[in-house]
Amino acid sequence: MEQKTELTRNNVFSMRSMLMVIALVGAVTSGNLWLHQGNPPLGYSRYTGYGFSIDYSQLMTMRESDLGGQGPPTDSAGMVQWSRQDKELEQFGVIWIRLSSNVDVIPERVLDRFFLEMGLSGTRIGERGELKIMAKDVHEVVYQTFTVEESGISIPGMIGSWYCRASGKYLMLYAIHVPDIYHPEIISQEIETIWLRHLAALTCH
Numbered sequence: 001m002e003q004k005t006e007l008t009r010n011n012v013f014s015m016r017s018m019l020m021v022i023a024l025v026g027a028v029t030s031g032n033l034w035l036h037q038g039n040p041p042l043g044y045s046r047y048t049g050y051g052f053s054i055d056y057s058q059l060m061t062m063r064e065s066d067l068g069g070q071g072p073p074t075d076s077a078g079m080v081q082w083s084r085q086d087k088e089l090e091q092f093g094v095i096w097i098r099l100s101s102n103v104d105v106i107p108e109r110v111l112d113r114f115f116l117e118m119g120l121s122g123t124r125i126g127e128r129g130e131l132k133i134m135a136k137d138v139h140e141v142v143y144q145t146f147t148v149e150e151s152g153i154s155i156p157g158m159i160g161s162w163y164c165r166a167s168g169k170y171l172m173l174y175a176i177h178v179p180d181i182y183h184p185e186i187i188s189q190e191i192e193t194i195w196l197r198h199l200a201a202l203t204c205h
């Protein structure tokens with residue numbers, strides 16, 4: 001398996017944290033990642049596991065981990081992240097958490113918890129935007145914009161959370177985008193579009 005250790009020539013994005021650490025460790029090799037209904041679009045692969053499936057561009061590198069980014073994911077918690085970086089940097093991920101059913105947790109609190117964990121792991125979260133709600137299938141998705149502050153640069157991101165009763169999990173989908181890492185002051189105008197595209201490509205039950 002090919003391994004790339006040099007993440008970027010630009011140390012502005014020497015990303016340390018759970019959100020930002022990207023080990024570019026080869027491609028999807030497991031044969032059981034394919035759904036048997038329909039086919040992903042040309043140039044896309046389909047990841048299936050842990051209560052969801054999502055189509056992603058084959059140009060992106062995938063990484064599965066636990067929430068700390070170190071160990072393997074489990075059914076009760078974990079994340080899968082996809083990233084692509086040349087001049088442009090795009091990263092998105094799906095995070096799942098199974099909480100005991102007698103705990104009445106609402107998606108807003110799950111987002112709060114996420115940002116708390118981000119902060120503890122060293123990621124500087126800047127502004128969190130207004131919480132909004134949208135429908136996805138039978139789910140109510142609570143979502144908001146946010147920024148990651150890195151070396152004086154504000155990287156825009158978007159994240160949403162919902163509870164999937166069928167899989168018994170809280171799911172989160174986030175995306176961050178930098179149009180030009182050599183001019184990181186250029187703020188992405190596409191983050192919402194990108195996030196919505198990934199959301200549309202995700203099925204959770």
Ligand SMILES: [Zn+2]
Pocket residue numbers: 139163164165166167204205
């Ligand atoms: Zn669902």
